[in-house]
Amino acid sequence: MSFSTVTVMDVPFIKATNQEFLTQLQTDIDQKKRRFIVTANPEIVLYAKDHPEYKAIIKAADYITPDGIGIIKAAQTIHQPLPERVTGYDTMVALLEKANTQHLRVYLLGAKPEVMAAVVTKVQQQYPGIDLVGYHDGYFKEDTQILADIHDKQPQLIFVGLGYPKQENWIKQNLTQAQAIWMGVGGSFDVLSGMTKRAPKVFQDAHLEWFYRLLKEPTRFKRMLAIPKFMWLMRKEKRA
Template sequence: MSSAITYSPAPVAARVDGVPVAAVTLDETIGRILEMSTTPTTDVLVGVNAHVINLARHDARLRAFLETTTFNYADGQSVVWAARSLGVTLPERVATTDLGPALIDAAAGMNAPVYFLGGAPGISTAAAARMRERTPGASIRSAHGYFGEAGSDEVLSDIRAHGTRILFVGLGDPLQENWIQQHRDALPPVVLTCGGLFDWLSGAHRRAPKMMQQGGLEWLWRLAIEPRRLARRYLVGNPAFVAAVVRQRATLRTAGARRQIA
C-alpha cells in the first residue's frame, strides 16, 4: 500500500434498511485510517453487520449515530449480499477480525499508538500482548470494559497519557456507540467500534475455517461457540434482517415503477 495515496472521505454507496454503508476494501480502509490518525480531529468508523442494522431499526439513538460517523463499512457478508440485492455492489466484506491485525501492522510501521478498550477483565490485555508478540514494535495499551460510567474519566486519561492515535472500542452494540458519542470530544484521531474483537485477538476464541468465512457462514461458527448468548441474535435476528431487506427491495421496485409511469 503506497503512502503517497491520498484518500477523500468514503462516500455512502448503499443504504441497507436505512443504514449508510461505504464501498471500501480492506486495504483502502487501512489507508484511510492511517491518514486520519495524523489529524487533530476525531474520525469514527463502524463495522456494520445484520445485528447492528437490526438494532438500529428500533434504536433511534443508534440510528442517528450511524449517520454521524466518518463512514460505516460492511463487517458482515450479509450486508454485502443485501447491498447487492438492492442494486449496489460493495467491493468486499471488511471483517473487523481481519482489519484489526492488519491495521496494527500498519500502525506499528508509522509509530501510531493503539489502544484496546473493552472485553472482560484480562481479555484485552491478553489480546494486546498477543498482538505485540505478533508485531514487534506495536505500541498497544489496554483496559477492560467493566469500568462503569464513573471510570470513564480514568480511561480517557490513560488514553491521552498513552498518546493513542487509534482506539478500538469493544463494549458491544449499542453500548460502544453510546459511549463514543458521549465522549466524542475527548477521543483520539481514529475510533473504531469492534464488538468482541479482543476475544479473537487474544486467542480465547478460534476463528472459523476459511471456507465458512468465504461462504458467509461465520455466524454459524460463532453460534456454535456461544449458543446461549447468540441464539436470539442469529436465529431470530437473521430472518428479521432478510425480511427488512426484502421489504426495502419491494419499496424500491414500487418507487421505480411509479417514476416510470410518471
C-alpha cells in the same frame, strides 16, 4: 477520499474494498484526522431501526463498514452492490500491523479482565513496535480515569470493545478527548486473545462464519435469527 455510500435500511455503508479503506485510514493517520468507525452487521442495523437515538449516533460516524454477509446480500437485493465485506476484526488487525511498523500510539478498551490481559500480552509479543500507551477492561463503573489517560497520552488508534450499542455511544460521547481513529470492535478482543476461535478460512470464504459460530455457541441461536429477519425486511422494503 470521500467514499460513496450504499444505504441499507437507512444506514449508509461505504462503498470500498478493504484495501481502499485502509489506504484512506493511512491518510487520516498521516493528517492527524479524528475519525469514528462503525462496523455494522444485520444485528446492528436492526437495532438501529428500533432505536432512533442509536441510529443517529452511528449515522454520525465517518465510516460505516459492511461487517457481515447479510449487508452484502442486502445491497445486492437493492441492485447497489458493495465490493466486499470490511470486517471489524480484519480492519483492527490491519491497523495493528500498521501501528507496529509505524510505531503508533494505541489504546485498548473493553472485554473481560482476563481477555484484555491476554490481548495485551499478544500485542506486546506480536507487535513489539506498537507504543501501547494504555488499556483497560470493559468492566468499569466510571470512566474518569480512562478518559484522563486517553487525553494525556493522545493515542492515534483507539479500539473499543464494549459491544453495541454501548461502544458507539461511548465513543460518540468522548471523541473530543483525542485526535485519533476511534473504532468499535465488538468481540474482536476475544478472538485476538485466542480465547474465541475465528471460523476457519473455508467457512469465511463460503460466507458461513455465522454458521460456524452457531455450531460452537448454540446459545447464539436467538441472535442469529436477526439475519433472516433482516433479509425479510429488506425484501419487504424493496417491494414497497
